[in-house]
Amino acid sequence: MRVLKFAILGLLEQDKMTGYDIAAAFKGALGQFWSAKHSQIYPELKKLVVEELIAFETVIQGEKLEKKLYSLTAKGTAELMDWIQRVEAVNVSNKDEFMLKTYFIAAMDKQEAQQLFSNQLNSRQRKLEKLEQILTELEAEQKAPIHFSSPEFGHYLVLTRAIEREKGYIQWLERSLALME
Amino acid sequence: MRVLKFAILGLLEQDKMTGYDIAAAFKGALGQFWSAKHSQIYPELKKLVVEELIAFETVIQGEKLEKKLYSLTAKGTAELMDWIQRVEAVNVSNKDEFMLKTYFIAAMDKQEAQQLFSNQLNSRQRKLEKLEQILTELEAEQKAPIHFSSPEFGHYLVLTRAIEREKGYIQWLERSLALME
DNA sequence: GTCTGCATGTAACTCGTTACATGATTAG
DNA sequence: CTAATCATGTAACGAGTTACATGCAGAC
Incomplete structure (x- = not known):
């Protein structure tokens, strides 16, 4: 739409x-x-x-x-x-090719799976570092703490969401790797 | 591709x-x-x-x-x-219309923003409940704890990822709402 | 002078959704 | 009998990517 x-x-x-x-x-x-x-x-x-x-x-x-x-x-x-201000339905399928592969993990041997997960973990960690750096810079530019009326509030919210999304993904990858031992 | x-x-x-x-x-x-x-x-x-x-x-x-x-x-x-076993690049833009609106939060008044966020929080909480119920059922069917060689391992991993994704989203929504006060 | 970035466009193709269309099976 | 589910397809459209194509501006 x-x-x-x-x-x-x-x-x-x-x-x-x-x-x-x-x-x-x-x-x-x-x-x-x-x-x-x-x-x-x-x-x-x-x-x-x-x-x-x-x-x-x-x-x-x-x-x-x-x-x-x-x-x-x-x-x-x-x-x-x-x-x-329109309320839209929560979108169901946020496509993620890595998760599709994960669903088919039975077709991998253990080593292959561990390799794939470690690799993904690495990429996500590097992405997280970049996002956190951007947030640090954004916060450095602010005089007062960010609040609703700050011009950068939207930017800040989106950045923190992106950062926490990566953190959640990383945690899940680590716990999944632990489960594979 | x-x-x-x-x-x-x-x-x-x-x-x-x-x-x-x-x-x-x-x-x-x-x-x-x-x-x-x-x-x-x-x-x-x-x-x-x-x-x-x-x-x-x-x-x-x-x-x-x-x-x-x-x-x-x-x-x-x-x-x-x-x-x-092919390693694909981490996909950057996972499209999310709600986050797009969030980026434009400066165009909303405070009440509107709070309404929108509360609403999203509610939808996400209901979705989380459904996912957790499916996980409970999946775990009930298992005799032994789930591990790499369980036939349901892929299903389990995908479910736990979906659940934690929702939990992360919910936490961020709550913290953002708190920031708006 | 040359390389990076600014700036704008089109064409061909692939991916994905909505709508149109039909018919059989099964459980209550 | 009748509603939900099983089962298969096509058409039209809209969304998104890759590739093709061009040229100016600014920094070094």
């Missing part, structure tokens, strides 16, 4: 942006829970202009590089606000 | 099945991490037959209901085993 549409509207509500900026936003903490490639973003932006949910002004960078700065229209803001 | 293909091969490695059975398997614990609708399963089964990774025998149920019992070929088993 066109979630990318709302992702774009939400980003533009924060600030005027180009398509490139939107793609860049998906490379940060937000990208842990939603992302899209530029090849999906640009056509969607065109569609949203036709639907009059966003508008753009052309800006010249340097000598002649044209970039399109998009912003929300009143209609776009209204649709964003409608979506944001 | 055709993950559904391997999901089907993995299920058929456990037992001969119909397309309907495969769809049913996705409604259980496995469905927490991978699933597909029957409209995707049936065409994929046909494709896998053409590729000679699976084969089927037609079985008559009752008077005249024909069903197709699929099973792995040697080639299919080989491809499954190759995939299962």
Whole structure:
């Protein structure tokens, strides 16, 4: 149901942006829970202009590089606000190829399984370190403790969720490895 | 990269099945991490037959209901085993519409945000209860404690992961709500 | 001057969902 | 008998990825 549409509207509500900026936003903490490639973003932006949910002004960078700065229209803001308070069903299947393999663990021998789990554990630990570093930097930039009205509250919540998701995964991997002995 | 293909091969490695059975398997614990609708399963089964990774025998149920019992070929088993020990990159973006909204929390007023979070907390708690019930039933069926060679080990691991995922989500929701006061 | 990053687009393809369509079996 | 479940398929559409394609700006 066109979630990318709302992702774009939400980003533009924060600030005027180009398509490139939107793609860049998906490379940060937000990208842990939603992302899209530029090849999906640009056509969607065109569609949203036709639907009059966003508008753009052309800006010249340097000598002649044209970039399109998009912003929300009143209609776009209204649709964003409608979506944001809508209660959607909890999505069941969060696809995870590693867990699919885990379900078929009976087809592995013990060594193979341990190798696979150790490997996954390692990757997850490295990912966790990166996320924790980003959180440290975010917290360092704040003067007061983060609260509801901080401009970075959304970013903070998403980051802490990503970090705890990894921690939970890591704990489960460790306990599963212990069970395999 | 055709993950559904391997999901089907993995299920058929456990037992001969119909397309309907495969769809049913996705409604259980496995469905927490991978699933597909029957409209995707049936065409994929046909494709896998053409590729000679699976084969089927037609079985008559009752008077005249024909069903197709699929099973792995040697080639299919080989491809499954190759995939299962392959190390894939940790997937970055596990899409979650609620977390997308969370990222845009600055566009909500406090009451709206609290409402949304309470609601999500409730849904997650009900989901957790259901998963824990399934685990209780699974454990009741076991004579000995579950270990690597138990036929239900894969099922058990996936269930415990799903349960802890929900617990982690719930804790984060509670702590986030506390932060909003 | 050359490499990295900024900036925008399209085409082809694969994956996944919703809807359309049909019919048999089984348990109450 | 009738409702839920078993069983199989197709069509249309929407979402998402990979690859193709181009060019400017800024830093070193």
